[in-house]
Amino acid sequence: MKIVFLVFSGTGNTERICKAMQSVVVRRGFTTEYHAITRKTMQEDLVISSDDSIVIGYPIHAFNAPRPVIERIKRLSASSAQIWFVKTSGEFLKLNSASSVKPARLLRRKGYVVQGEFHYLMPYHIMTRHSDSVASLMLRTALARIEDDTTDILSGRRHAIEPSLGGRIVSGPLKIEQLAFPFIGHAFHATSRCIGCGLCAQVCPTENIVMAQGHPTFGFRCVGCMACSVRCPVNAVDLGIFDGWKIYGAYDFDAAPAKPDKLPRYCNRSYRRYFYDSAKVHGGQTSASNQ
Ligand SMILES: Cc1cc2nc3c(=O)[nH]c(=O)nc-3n(C[C@H](O)[C@H](O)[C@H](O)COP(=O)(O)O)c2cc1C
Structure with missing residues (x-):
């Protein structure tokens, strides 16, 4: 059994998360492969056996999976392997919940067993710039979640995709x-x-x-x-x-992580819920648990 990472990433957030997850998988003694989704690799034949698991990583773009992810999925050969989605986004809103619906439908038609998805909050690189300390809190929180999420992937535990009605309504026209x-x-x-x-x-x-x-x-x-x-x-x-x-310049993820009372006003409530739930369930940033 191997874990195959198939990842689209523009500004590096999803790559960072998926590579961190890959390291955890390797640390636990499993074989992995990492394939970036690019135009160059679009036609590559992946050798997938039915006891493999595939992690498809992507950033949410306008409440949907980006087009190269859909195209790559269409080119996968049929298999009964298990699939998980790992998605990153700048907001932790229910409106983002429908982004895996189309990829999941395409994969099920090819025989894959779609086991669910994991969603990580990471900083925007367009529209709204976060402080480095908020970006750092996002990454540390994600890393704490990844430990538990990897356990679930390796043990085949389902994480259902639960698209909200609002998410379905919004994601359609925004294609x-x-x-x-x-x-x-x-x-x-x-x-x-x-x-x-x-x-x-x-x-x-x-x-x-x-x-x-x-x-x-x-x-x-x-x-x-x-x-x-x-x-x-x-x-x-x-x-x-x-x-x-435009947001120019990389974030300094090594900055001291923000305290929850220093979160931006933008999406403040959903960010607090994300950090609070993460600390409660997965440990990591204890400061967020003071909320
Ligand atoms: C064109 C574009 C559209 C985006 N749309 C959304 C969105 O609908 N919802 C959201 O939460 N984040 C959205 N984001 C933020 C990204 O999902 C987020 O920054 C992601 O972590 C970027 O991952 P990457 O660095 O792997 O490309 C958007 C970013 C871009 C560039």
């Missing part, structure tokens, strides 16, 4: 995001700060960016993951109509 981003992303461009290093092209999971005479050009394959804008070393990516929402 428009997946149709819009190829055009929105085509309007991204490099400003005069660009030094032509080509890092944006290297990190783009959909190979949407091509360097032409030392200058990035943006095609029509953008899925809005923000890898290019977050990882540009000189903040040279202009996000077109989304530029006002």
Whole structure:
């Protein structure tokens, strides 16, 4: 039996969580494989046997799984292996609950046994910037949860996907995001700060960016993951109509973790509930349990 991680990640949050989970799996003596979902790896044949388990990791984009995740699932060959979803998102709202419905449906049609999902709160890289201390609290909380969640995966314990009615209602129309981003992303461009290093092209999971005479050009394959804008070393990516929402610069996850009374006003109640429940059930950040 092996645990296969199949992961889409734009700005690195989901990768960080899935790699941490992979380390726990290895520490407990199991064999693992890690496959990033990118345009390059989209056609790779995975050898999955029925006693393997697959962890599909993805960030929630507009209350849904990003398009490359759906495309990768469509290309998986049939199997009766067990599947878990590991999703990260900037909000811990019930509205995010329907994101695994479509991936789960596609996988069940291929014979997979969908065992459920795990959801981790991680900082946004668009729209709202958290402080480093809140980002640090999010990561530490996730790491505490991962220990228990890995136990459940390894023992085959179900974690049902429970889409709320609101989540279903919202996620349907917002699939428009997946149709819009190829055009929105085509309007991204490099400003005069660009030094032509080509890092944006290297990190783009959909190979949407091509360097032409030392200058990035943006095609029509953008899925809005923000890898290019977050990882540009000189903040040279202009996000077109989304530029006002740009968040530039990596978070310092090593910062001292926030105290719950220093949480942002944004989504404050759902964040508190997440940190409080995590501390109660999984240990870790005891400060959150004072709430
Ligand atoms: C285009 C876009 C849409 C997003 N939509 C949502 C959303 O609907 N709900 C949410 O909670 N977070 C949303 N987020 C936040 C991401 O899910 C979150 O930052 C995630 O951890 C990013 O993972 P990654 O670094 O692996 O790409 C969105 C982020 C982006 C870039």
